[in-house]
Amino acid sequence: LVQAWLTREAPRGPAPPISGTLLDGSQVSLDDLKGRPALLHFWATWCPICGLQQGAINAIAKDHAVLTIAMDEASADEIRGYLQDAGVNYPVLRDPAGDIARHYAIRGVPTSFILDHESNIRFVETGYTTGIGLRLRLWLTGRKPAP
Numbered sequence: 001l002v003q004a005w006l007t008r009e010a011p012r013g014p015a016p017p018i019s020g021t022l023l024d025g026s027q028v029s030l031d032d033l034k035g036r037p038a039l040l041h042f043w044a045t046w047c048p049i050c051g052l053q054q055g056a057i058n059a060i061a062k063d064h065a066v067l068t069i070a071m072d073e074a075s076a077d078e079i080r081g082y083l084q085d086a087g088v089n090y091p092v093l094r095d096p097a098g099d100i101a102r103h104y105a106i107r108g109v110p111t112s113f114i115l116d117h118e119s120n121i122r123f124v125e126t127g128y129t130t131g132i133g134l135r136l137r138l139w140l141t142g143r144k145p146a147p
Helices: 004-005 048-061 074-087 099-103 130-143
Strands: 019-021 027-028 039-041 065-070 090-092 111-115 119-128
Touching: 019 090, 039 048, 039 090, 039 130, 048 065, 048 074, 074 090, 111 130, 119 130
Parallel strands: 039 065, 065 090
Antiparallel strands: 019 027, 039 111, 111 119
């Protein structure tokens, strides 16, 4: 019930466009994720639950297309330091003003979107989700045609 309330305004169908510069300086676009199931993950350095998920997200990024969005006013260097301390190295796009988060109607972090091979939103989860839960959703998305 809480999950339904938190994600009630989240977009359905085609994912809103995203483009920008990752922390490593490379350019990224949502189109880069097309062709396979993907994880779009919103998080923040100040979020303790997000910290609990970092290892799982990092492991998933080794096997799947992943783009994470840091909803922080922290500088790029502060976010890099956080990632280094956490021992993770997945792709991060900063959203300090919350522009991307507004397009995705984010009501809390962490929030994860599972996208299909055409970047259609198939699953939305807010709050802690296990790595196994995220992997299962990615697997289901790759096997099941969109409704």
